[in-house]
Amino acid sequence: MILTFLGVGEAFGQFANTSILVDGKLLLDCGPHTLLQLRKQQQDLKEIELVFLSHFHGDHTLGLPALLLASREENREEELKIFGPSGLREKIEDLLEISYRKSIEDLSFELDTFEVPDLKEGTTHKDYKLEFAQTTHSIECCSIAISKNGEKMTYTSDGAPTEDTVSIASDSNILIAEAYGEGFSGHSSAVKAAELAFRSHSKSLALVHISRTKNGAEELEKAKRIFKNSFLPTDSLTVSKTFLF
Ligand SMILES: [Zn+2]
Ligand SMILES: [Zn+2]
Numbered sequence: 542m543i544l545t546f547l548g549v550g551e552a553f554g555q556f557a558n559t560s561i562l563v564d565g566k567l568l569l570d571c572g573p574h575t576l577l578q579l580r581k582q583q584q585d586l587k588e589i590e591l592v593f594l595s596h597f598h599g600d601h602t603l604g605l606p607a608l609l610l611a612s613r614e615e616n617r618e619e620e621l622k623i624f625g626p627s628g629l630r631e632k633i634e635d636l637l638e639i640s641y642r643k644s645i646e647d648l649s650f651e652l653d654t655f656e657v658p659d660l661k662e663g664t665t666h667k668d669y670k671l672e673f674a675q676t677t678h679s680i681e682c683c684s685i686a687i688s689k690n691g692e693k694m695t696y697t698s699d700g701a702p703t704e705d706t707v708s709i710a711s712d713s714n715i716l717i718a719e720a721y722g723e724g725f726s727g728h729s730s731a732v733k734a735a736e737l738a739f740r741s742h743s744k745s746l747a748l749v750h751i752s753r754t755k756n757g758a759e760e761l762e763k764a765k766r767i768f769k770n771s772f773l774p775t776d777s778l779t780v781s782k783t784f785l786f
Contacts, residue, residue: 716745
C-alpha cells in the first residue's frame, strides 16, 4: 500500500486540510485544498475510484465540487464511488448547487453513493476490505480501516476514538489519527491517538489535524512516551511499507 498525505492540517491552520490518497485510487476526505494537492502529485483524476467523506465539516468536504467538476472537464466516464454519512447524496447535490449551480445529473459519469451507517459489517472495493467505526465528534463522523494483501491502514478522521475505533484499527501497519489537542471537546489528542495505537496493536502512528495553537514537536513527544513509533507527516509526504519498518 502506498499512502500520500495530501494534507495533514486542521480546518483553519497553516497546512493543507487533512486528506489521504491510498494507492492513487482511494481518496480519504476532500477539503478545499485537496484538488490542488492532487495536482501537485500529478494525479490522474480518472484513476480515483472511490472517495470517502468522513463527515460533513468543510475541511473534509468542500473540495468535492471542484474534484467532480474537474473530472467532468477531463471527460471522466468511469463511475465514481462515494462513501459518507447519512444524507450523502443530498449533501453532494447541495455542494454542487451552492458552488457552481450544478447537479449530479450534469456530471459526465455516474456517482454511486453509499451511506456508511448502512454498512455496519463493512464492505469491499475490488481487493480492498473497508471497515468503518463511529468516532465521538461534534457531528456524525466515521473512521475507516482499509486492508489489502495483508497490509492495513486506519484513518480515524476527527473526534475522540471509541471502542469501535480500537476494534477496526487492530493490527494496522499505519494508524493515521487526529491529534487536535487536549482541552477541545469532540476531538482527540496526541495522547489519545497514542493510546489508540497501543491498544489496537498498530505498528506505526501518524499524527494529523493538530490544532494550530499547539506545537507539533511537543505533541509528538507526548505521543512517543506512550507509543514510540509515532511520527509527524508533512503535506505531500508519500509513505510505503519500506518507509514504515
Ligand atoms: Zn477536521
Ligand atoms: Zn470535523
